[in-house]
Each structure stands twice: as structure tokens, then as C-alpha cells.
Amino acid sequence: MNGADALCDTLLEGGIDTCFANPGTSEMHFVAALDRKPQMRCVLALFEGVATGAADGYARMLERPAATLLHLGPGLANGLANLHNARRARTPLVNIVGDHSSQHLQYDAPLTCDVASLAAPMSHWVRRINDADDVPVAAAESVERSLADGGAVATLIFPADAAWNACSAPPVIPNAPPALPQVSQRRIALATNALRTHGDRVVLLLGAQALKPEARVLAARICDATGARMLAQQSNARLERGAGRVPVLRIPYPVEQARAMLDRASHILLLDATAPVGFFSYPGKPGSGVPEHCAVHAISSSGEDAYQALQAMADDLGIDPNRPVIYQALARPGLPTGALSADAIVQTVATLMPEQAIICDEAISSGRRLLEMTAGAPPHDMLFLNGGAIGIGLPLATGAAIACPDRAVICLQADGSAMYTLQALWTQARENLHVITIIFSNRSYALLHQELAKVGAGRAGQNASRLLDIVEPSLDWCKLAQGMGVEAVAVDTVRALADCIQVALSRSTPFLIEARI
């Protein structure tokens, strides 16, 4: 058995059976090992940003990591933007990066670069494997680290000689994640004191594990009993929502709107959440979304047991464990009338999306009414561009579809962002995934036109327009999709869009709809 075999075996022992890959020569021994491990599903991406984004989408749905396989520093570099999103989402992910054999680094061959330096900003943990005998321990640690602290990007640098040399070290079975640390009684008391004394001026700010449906039930009971409000943090990886679940409002991204929403609050209690901040900064505007009069207390942090914290708060407040809560009723908006617009697309999707749909939202400025419109849709998951690095939508949908083959994935995708990782469409075709991509074809970085005005820089002139508008030529998304083997149709009316969505839902293959708005 060589080091590559040992790595495969350890990943499989750790429950990782899916690898999103774009290998090169330095990874060939690992590729050969994969041939000996038919249990490992290999998914080829034609660009590394697809591999990392798909691994993110996969793990957001299954709550266990996939592996990636990337080629040296440049291959890692291509995957970094979506690793950034995965890191911000605290997605468990074992990111395997091949490197030259240790003895070859001295020659400074053309592809040599500092892989660890590149990996560090987008990883929670980085380790370079020393040699073949180091593989079982290092690989087990990478699996364990990926599941620690609420989810982590664990990057394992795998030199070619550690892959090809014989491994005589004993196998190591990765430990299952330990039980989540409980939140201290001191912090529970801090929270419940605030709730008792300030009641309706308290906000429970929920993120990650505290946003799971069962945690939201507890939060809703606490709010109902104390007059507090529950809100979701701004940037979320995944939200399970829709009819039959406890609804939750999200704090809006614009910092003024966030502050307005929190204006009445005296205390913000963070439960696996971060306080609102401006996505960007603007001259003369505040960077924090927290009003100055508002105290912020971290009650549970990433990797702690947020559910237990909410349970302990409810117990401490003496709340009846059977206290009724209000669940979201089924309420579809109905098909829109009038011309096709961004809002009309969102409304159409909200009206037609099936039960257990997975919505991947990279609609950017076009999706501003998405949460409101889909609030009463059948139960569904929504995955977000939480880290701000555009080009996540198509890969995320790809990974989610591989994770959940029995569910329909609907990717709401801005056109400018779609271009970053359009290669994902090929993987959708290769793997025959049930992904319906709706391109909001507005032929511009529409958000940036708004931002140009917002930073006080006025309207776009000639140079700026050439940088913000995707025209001359316009993109033909049907051809782009068809070129990668994905069926595609362009629509410019609500009726045609609705018909296409229904056709696409009736199949199990990838389908792209270019919605021209």
C-alpha cells in the first residue's frame, strides 16, 4: 500500500466517499489509488472553483465533508474564491492539494510556489504531509479538523512522494466529532437576565446551528414568552424554511436598514451568529450595523451547542416545553402578471417550487424579494452566497444535487456571477443532476451601478459603463449551456418562464433557463 492508498482509505474510514477533483501530474498516484477504491465517487470539475464550490454545496446539505483534489499552488489558487465562501460558511471540507515531491522543491520547477501561504487565508487548518508514513495520521486529523468548531476548511498538502512511497504506518480511523461543548451557565444567566429585565428590547440573533428548525422552535418559545424578537444574521450558509417551519426574518445587508431594524433593541444576544456589519464601507457611513445604544453579548459561539443553550435559556425562564409556537402557513404568491422582471422571476419560482426544493441563491441584486416571496413556499432549503465571493451559485447547486439526488435544485443565478464558474454546467451534465438554473439575464453588474451611486461616485460614464455593463456582445446563455451539454431555453415572458420551470421540474436532468429581463 502506498501513501495515496492510505489517504483514500482514511478518507473512506472517516465517512468521506465523494471527491470533487481536477488533478494533474503530481496527483496521478492518488488518481490511480482512486481506481482501486470504487467506493469513492470521483466528480470531475473542469475548473477548480467548481470543485471547491461543489464540495461546499455537498457538505452544506449533508453536514459531512467531501474531499477536493487540486493540482499544486495554481490549482489551489483557482479554487480559493469558493474556499473563501466555504470558510465563511464554516462548511466541513477536506481540501487536498497535491504538491511536488519533497526532493523536487529544491529545483524550483515552473509550477513551484508556496502552497501553504496561499491556503492559509482561506483555510481554518493547513498541514503538509511529511512522508508516506505520515499519511494515516495527517489524513485522519484533516477529517477530524474539518468537523471541529462548527465546521472547517481543512487543507492537506500532499507531496507526490508521500503518495507514491510505501506506507507502513498502521491505519488510523478518524475520530467521530466529540460532543459539542455546552455553553456555560454564566452566559445562559447573562442571556436570561437580559430577557427578564429588557423583554421586548432583546434580539435573539441566530446563525448556523441556532438557525436549524428545531432551534428556531426553542427561540420562538423564548421570544413569545418574553417579548423578545428573533432574527437571522445577515450572511448564512443554509436556511431550512418554508411552510411548517418557524419563520425568521433576516437582518438586511444595507447597514442603515440593519440599524433601523435593531433601533428598538437594547441587547443583542448572539447565538452562533455574528453581529451585523456593512458588506462594504462607504464614505461617512458607519461600518457596524449595531446601533450605538445596543449591547452585544455572545451567548454561544461556533462549535458550541447552540441548541442546548436555547434549551437552557428556556428552562431557566421556566417556559413550558409544550408552549405553542406559530409555524409558517403554506402561502404561495401566485404567478405574477405583467412583464418579466427580476421580481417576477422570483415570484414565479416561489409559486412553482416543489416540496423539498433546494434553492441556491446567487441572484445578487435581482433576488432582493426572494426571502419574502418564498416565505410561505413548501418546506425547502436555501443556500446563500454567504462569503461574498461571486461564482458560487452553479457549483453550489452542483454539489447540493450530488448530495441530494432525490430533490430538485433550483439555482437563481445572476449573469455576471454565473460567468465566473460556468464550467459547473458541464459537471451537471456529466453527473446528470437535477439542477434547474435560472439566469437573471440583465446583461450588467447591476449591483455595481447601484454601488457606484452609493459610494458617491455618481453615474457611470464611458469607461465605467464599459466596466459595469455586459453588453456588446451580450451573452447567449443557451449556447453556453448547450456547449456544455445542458439543455437550455431563453424566455422573456412570465408564461414561458413558468412553462419551462414546469417542464424542467418534470425531468431529472439539468436544465438552464435564460430569463431575459
Next chain:
Amino acid sequence: MNGADALCDTLLEGGIDTCFANPGTSEMHFVAALDRKPQMRCVLALFEGVATGAADGYARMLERPAATLLHLGPGLANGLANLHNARRARTPLVNIVGDHSSQHLQYDAPLTCDVASLAAPMSHWVRRINDADDVPVAAAESVERSLADGGAVATLIFPADAAWNACSAPPVIPNAPPALPQVSQRRIALATNALRTHGDRVVLLLGAQALKPEARVLAARICDATGARMLAQQSNARLERGAGRVPVLRIPYPVEQARAMLDRASHILLLDATAPVGFFSYPGKPGSGVPEHCAVHAISSSGEDAYQALQAMADDLGIDPNRPVIYQALARPGLPTGALSADAIVQTVATLMPEQAIICDEAISSGRRLLEMTAGAPPHDMLFLNGGAIGIGLPLATGAAIACPDRAVICLQADGSAMYTLQALWTQARENLHVITIIFSNRSYALLHQELAKVGAGRAGQNASRLLDIVEPSLDWCKLAQGMGVEAVAVDTVRALADCIQVALSRSTPFLIEARI
């Protein structure tokens, strides 16, 4: 005047009038400043790897830098692979990366990451601008650094507040590059002693400036007079070659072939070159391409005056400055007969390429006979994938065409690599560039099949085949190109290929030929 204006002005003063950009919110003040500077040509790329690769191609041709404009850490990340190639090519490049305003970093907003750490491995120089008043000095330094040491990737991190705040510092005009340092007499003597005593066992290994046509004339005289051989190093950025120029063989990439070529040599004299190394390492094979009996001496290094070194060597050897040298004769191979194959494509291009064509070579394994076939073509430039990070061809061609609007650019492009940065085709259409892209459509990472065998891992099984073959579905390059506004035709015969090349040459617009082999 704000900091963004000051940056524009300083770049323009430094001779930088082209900016390959994909901006975001944090760059909006710079975008607004570009509106006030119509002299700055802004070229939009729909993915950052296109921007960095195009800036590389531009500067390889004009020997002066372009600027890039990238959006925060993730935007930089997307551009890193081609920055790696530019760094390896020692291309002068001013890489401008926006960042959050300095006061906003404390909030750890979603897009925040360690930009400097990401930039370092792929940059020769990194500087973060402190504030608006720091802009003129920092920008001038970035221009100067980009032109230092034989060409450098100079990364300038530009916080949003440094862009929007008023700049009251005086303008700074970047210094022109100083005269190149001369090579010491000691090293010249070392070289000429070797040439005198070992004559035909000496290799002049030429790279970068020592490969320029006028330098090759000197090297040819030295070789003719002493019996030495001249060779080009393995990885080159640009080679001016063809009829009327001094021909030069390139050391092959496979390390065994490199060693065989150098087997007779006792001394290798490096002139702005690096000694041959294995592109990758293989079990039990040497990493260096230099035979053990061979002494390697660095005569001139990057940023030193290689031409002067060769001149001094010739003078020291008493070589007649008018000693005749043999120039390459015009000799086209003629159109091939038989089926379309990788070699047949190369031969067809060699037969039809016009004078002063710029050939961008990312044909990978399909281009193995390119140098041989085109040796006697009319004078042309050839730009190479020198750093090994695939996805350079289409962007490089884009930048070269912007640099040289009167010349035809022919991009010889492997299909797997083309997918990495296919968004470049849109920029070619937008800018109406005379780029002819020939896709070697073999529907696989063909090189990797060879490499799988070469590392001793045998033939591809099921998992490996799924990672190495780009089939099920095949890519339709015509649709991909047309989707981005580029005219395209697929061919599967030599005749059709030749006809298409001639049609494409007769126009001035981008054209893609999918050559199915």
C-alpha cells in the same frame, strides 16, 4: 483630487494606459476616476484570470506593464494562476487589488481576508497603500518595481478609503528604469575561459533578454567561433523566431531528453536562463536536467544586461563583429495530407501563418511538433505557457492582440486548458480583436493519460478515466464561442481547417476553430 485620481494619474505618468479590470464595490471610486481619464483604456474581463493573463500577454509584447484592477482577496485569488505565470515569465505588471477601507477591516465583513498573504507567492513585490496621501509614492514605486530586475509582478493593495479621501500629496512621476547593471568582468572571464578551453563542450543556455534576436546574433557568432552550442532554456515567455532570425533549439521538457541533449556538455553558461529541471518529479528519476558531469555557471542573471555580457564575451574572444551568422531560411512545411491530427493542425498553421503573427501556445501535448514545424515560418513571436498554470492561452492572446492591433494572433489551445479561462473569448469579441483560436479538441486531458503511465501508475481504470476524459458530454466549442459573441466553426479535415484559417486571417475579428482530432 482623491486617491483614485492620483493613482490613475501616476499610472498614466508611468506610461501605463491600459487596465484589465473586473472591479467591485470597493473599487468604485477608482472606476469613477477612470471615467475622468479617457486616456486610460479599460478592458473588462468577465473573470479575473482573464484580466491577469491578458495583462501578461500585453506586456510580453510591448515590454511595458499594463495594470489590472481586481476586487479584494477573492478577486485576486481568481487571478492568481495567471499571475503565477506572469511572475515566472518576469512580466512587468502592476496588479492593483482593492480592499476594504482601513477602518472597515475591524468588522471582519464577509469578503475580508488576508490579501497580502494571498498575493505574496505570486508577486515579486507587494505593498499596501496606507492612505490617500500615500498614493502617489506607492503608485510610482509599483510602476518602478514592475520594471525592475528584468520585469516583476508588483501588487498594490488599494484600500477603499485611500481611493475616496482627498490626496494632497504632490504628484510623483515614476522613474524610468535605470540602465541595466553590467555583468562583472570576472564572470565574463569565467565564460570565455570555459569557451576557450572546452569549446564544443560548452552550452550557452539562453533565456529572456539573452534570447532576443540581437542577442542571439552575438551568441551565434560566439558559438561559431568556439564550437560551443546555443540552446534556449525550457520555459520561456516569448521567442521572436522564424525566417530571417537566428534559430535556436529549446531544451525539451522531459528530463531524460534534456540530459541526452546536454550529455556532451562539460559547461553550461546561463545567460538570463535557468538550468533544466523536471517539470514534475517521478519515482526513481532525477529532478535535474543537468548531467552530473556538467558544471553550471550563471553568467548573467535576470535584470542584468545579457546583451552586454554576450558582447563582452565576443570582444574578449576577439570575434570579428562582422562575422557572418546563419539566419533561418523561409521554409514552410506545406499542407499535410491525411487525417486531421494534432500534428496536422500544427503543420497547417505553420504553412499558413502570416508574417508577424503572434502565436500563443497552450496546445500542451498536442503541440509537441510546434517549434520544429514553425522554425522556417515567416518571422513571428511565440508566447508560451512558461509557468505551467493552465488557462493562459486565451487570455494571453487577448492581451497580445490589444498590444499589437495590426498583427494576427493565433492561439493554439488545448481543450481542457481552454475551459479554465474561456471567458476571454467574450473580451475578444467586446474589443473586436484579431485573434484566431484553434481548439485542439481531443476531449481529454491527454497529457495526464501519458503522465499516469509515466509515474508508474498504469492505465486509467474507471475512476481515473472519469477524471482524465472530457466526454459524456463532449464540449461544443462552437456554441461556447458563439455564446460569447465569437464566430466559430468546427472542422475535422485538413482542407476545412486550412480554409477556415484563411478566412479568419482575411478578417480582423475574433474567430474560433474547433479542430476535432
